[in-house]
Amino acid sequence: MEFRFTNAASVGEAEIHPFHQGGKSLLLVRQGGRLYCLDNKCGHFGAPLATGKLTQGAIQCEVHGISFSLETGQVVNRPWERCRSLGVYPVREEGGDALVDLPDA
Numbered sequence: 001m002e003f004r005f006t007n008a009a010s011v012g013e014a015e016i017h018p019f020h021q022g023g024k025s026l027l028l029v030r031q032g033g034r035l036y037c038l039d040n041k042c043g044h045f046g047a048p049l050a051t052g053k054l055t056q057g058a059i060q061c062e063v064h065g066i067s068f069s070l071e072t073g074q075v076v077n078r079p080w081e082r083c084r085s086l087g088v089y090p091v092r093e094e095g096g097d098a099l100v101d102l103p104d105a
């Protein structure tokens with residue numbers, strides 16, 4: 001299912017923008033001029049990542065410090081048992097909006 005996030009051009013560099021769609025809590029993040037869409041739920045104990053910190057190519061959960069790749073959703077800073085990767089969803093920008101390819105509910 002393709003979801004149109006209107007006015008995505010307003011998501012500035014290094015901003016983390018949480019939103020809900022199809023029963024999922026998601027994030028739109030811009031880094032290096034590019035938009036990324038990923039789950040707003042840490043793969044460790046499920047904390048919201050919207051309050052996390054962006055680092056180079058990753059988002060870091062503020063609770064225990066695990067970082068997830070914006071590109072793949074995989075843990076990048078250390079191996080951690082019982083920590084799942086995040087879902088990441090393809091995004092393309094079109095006319096100031098973002099078109100996000102989400103899995104069907």
Ligand code: FES
Binds near residue numbers: 045046061
């Ligand atoms: S809940 Fe996010 S790192 Fe533990």
